[in-house]
Amino acid sequence: MHYLGIDIGSVALKSALLDSDASVVETCYIRTHGQPLETALSLLKKILSSYNDIAAIAVTGYGSQVLSRLLDVPFVNEI
Numbered sequence: 001m002h003y004l005g006i007d008i009g010s011v012a013l014k015s016a017l018l019d020s021d022a023s024v025v026e027t028c029y030i031r032t033h034g035q036p037l038e039t040a041l042s043l044l045k046k047i048l049s050s051y052n053d054i055a056a057i058a059v060t061g062y063g064s065q066v067l068s069r070l071l072d073v074p075f076v077n078e079i
Contacts, residue, residue: 001055004047007078008036008063015043017051036063037070044071 002025007014013036017026026047032039040063048054057073068075 001053002051004054004057006040006043006057006059006061006064006067008032008040008059008061008067010036010062013039013043015047017047020055032063037066040067 001020003018005016005018009032011031013028013030013032015026015028016024019025028043030039030043040059057071058076059068059071059073060076060078065075067073
């Protein structure tokens with residue numbers, strides 16, 4: 001099982017993929033170039049094509065509320 005966290009900022013998207021032992025498997029930093037949602041969906045497509053056992057996804061950051069509603073995943077306020 002894997003767990004994915006995504007932070008969608010106004011400039012960049014950051015993600016961390018953890019395994020069931022809470023060890024970091026993969027991280028990512030991508031500049032969004034003004035398209036945070038499109039960047040997030042592209043990242044998700046890549047991760048889901050490599051890992052078919054994502055147990056949970058949570059999102060935070062500037063553009064995360066829209067993504068959380070689209071994916072029906074939790075939004076976490078980082079403040």
